[in-house]
Amino acid sequence: MSKKILILPGDGVGPEIVAEAEKVLAALRGDFGLDVATEHALIGGAATDAKGAPLPADTLALAREADAILMGAVGGPKWDDIERELRPERGLLAIRSALGLFANLRPAILYPQLASASALKPEVVAGLDIMIVRELTGGIYFGAPRGIEGEPGERRGYNTLVYSEPEVERIGRLAFDIAGKRDGRLTSVDKANVLEVSELWRETMTTLAEDYPGVELSHMYVDNAAMQLVRAPKQFDVVVTGNMFGDILSDCAAMLTGSIGMLPSASLDERAKGLYEPVHGSAPDIAGQGKANPLATILSLAMLLRYTLAEADLADRVQAAVGKVLDEGLRTPDIHTDGTRVAGTSEMGDAVVAALHAAA
C-alpha cells in the first residue's frame, strides 16, 4: 500500500518552497518508483483566515492518518495582533503536541561549497556536522500553569518549566541511540547551576549513560553551549536539550552553516511517524518574490525519506543532488557569494530535479 504524505504549505514563503520539494517528490515517483500518495491541507495563518483556526479539525484528522507530514512554515505580521489562540504558531505547537512528536532532530551540516557563506572563519566551520536533538512536546512551551493575570499596571506573566523523568528518559534514549550511530559523543545541555528541573534532567541523563557504554556523555550549561557553538563548534557531535534551549541553540547552529535557509528538521513520535519542515520561518519580507531558498525544505524531504519511509538510498540521492547543484555554483540570495550565480526559488528546485534525473 502506498504511504501517505500530508503536505502543509503554511504561510509566507511556505507555499513556494514546498512546491519545489513536491517537484522533487514527483521526480522520485517517476524515476525511482517511489510509491506515495499526497494530500494538501491548511495550517497556520492561512488556516486561521480560511477556517477560523490555525490547526483546523480536518487538517489534524488528515495528519493523524498520514505516515508523514511535509510542512513549509507558519506565521507573519498579518497575524501578530490577533488573539493568542488563533496565531499561526499555535497551529504548529498544537500539531506537534497532538501527534506526540517529542523528538526534534535538527542537523547542522556545512556543505563545503558554502564555507565562505558562514559568518565564522572557514577553518572554524569546515567539516561541521552537528545533530541537535531538541525535546519538542514538553518544557516551558507546554508547562502549566501559564498565563497573564492581575490588574493593569500590576499584571504578572508566567510560564512553567517542567520535565518529568520519563520525558527526559524518552528523549535521552533517542539521543544516545543517534550518538551511537555517529561519533559516539553526546552533550546534554541544561542550566543545572540554577534550575531544579535541569538538576533532574542531568541526573536522569547520567543514569541513562550506564546503558550506553559506547557513547561518551558530557554536560554543559546552556550559556556556555551558546558560546562554544560560535567559538569551536566542531567539538560537538550530538547535542540533546529541552524545548526552549533547543529552539535557541538550533538557530545559532543553523547560522554556522552559512544560512538558516539550508537546514532541515524532523519531528518524530515513538514510531518514526514524522513532521518534516525547514528550520527557518515564513520570511514574510520575501514571500512571493521567488527569492526563498527551497533547499532546507528539499533536505527535509530527504529526512522524511530516511526516517519515516526507510528509503535511505533515495534520501542519499536527494542530498547528493543538492550537493551537485551547489557544485554547479547556483545560489539563492541568502547563500550567494562572489563567483557564484544567483538563482530563484524555482530555478533551484528545477536544478535539483535535473541533478536527480542525471544520476538516475
Ligand code: IPM
Ligand atoms: C521553531 C520555531 C517554532 C518554535 C515557533 C514558530 C513556534 O521557532 O520550530 O524553532 O519555537 O518551536
Ligand code: MG
Ligand atoms: Mg525556532
